[in-house]
Amino acid sequence: MRDEEPPDDDGWTEDADPESVARKILLDQLSIKARSRRELEDRLARRRVPPEVAARLLDRFEEVGLVDDEAFARAWVEGRQRSRGLARTALAVELRRKGVADETAKAVLAEVDPGEEEAAARGLVRKKLRSMRGLDEQVAARRLVGMLARKGYSPGLAYAVVRSELGAEAQCTMGE
Template sequence: MGNRLGGGGFGPPRGRRRAAASPEGGAAGPADDASSEAAAALDDPEAAARDICLRALTGTAKTRRQLEELLARKEIPDDAAAAVLDRFGEVGLIDDAAFARAWVDSRQASRGLSRRALKSELRAKGVDCEDADQALALVGDQDEWDAARRLVARRVSGLRRVDRETAHRRLLGMLARKGYGSGLAGIVVREALDAEWEADEPSAADTDQGLDAFLP
């Protein structure tokens, strides 16, 4: 009987593979990893799909569509991918509705994006209309106005060196890239520029005091 601790008939546990060594004797490189994944996908596609999805979900949530696309790139058969993704959905590892809520909360707070821009991003990530609309309902009209005003307030002081028309155009462009419509953007920009330019203009009292120096 072979030596259980040595080189007898006991290899690695079935379904798992030893790390492949590079020709130089070091750790496996990207090409070796890709080859191992391809081999695993042929031997046990569902196990390979589970491993790929678990790695992808480490540290960050993903939508079902994102994981579908990842598995397709890894050449996992469609039926194996669907089985694993269905199971992940059942146990809560994939939750597009929760993903959409977290995405909207984070992007609206950190980037000041409008609901229109947020909906476009969710659509690109494969979130369906119902889940997207429920998440976007968390952003009210006042939230959009406040976010737009914060965005403009951060930029307007840096435009003091240009004329008002140029500042107006640049601020409108910035809000448009964030998904804001022209109506809301025009009002917010006009408010900010009025306040900024008025702050630079001398008041009537200041003007009178300046004239007093030339009067007898």
């Protein structure tokens, strides 16, 4: 079973109370992992929960802190930076897809330390360089910059980090 999908038993029966069913769906979803309000709205809509019931329950879940887009965005950014090495640009796109408001995403992404972002880029380049030992320097540079671009790093930062790391790599191989 995928971690995204709870069991299909969503509680709908002929005489089921839509609010009880919606509450069960929300709690099931939130027990799997944190989700944005829009993700939960979409899930409830797919399960045929009336929109007014969904809105009322989601508002209540926000009041008690079970649904918090800012906390969700912070956790998402931290996790994706750690696991995938993504830069702010890529993270902004992912947060938008998750339904996080642009203002919330901007506020959370403003907390990302540029120094940490550069360090993450360097780590990605160093890791990838280990598998590129025999390649021409221009080919390696092009591939490394492309990798960083796909992860959302700006061209300026990508080129600077790659040039620096390729220079350090050249110094290491000349010293051997």
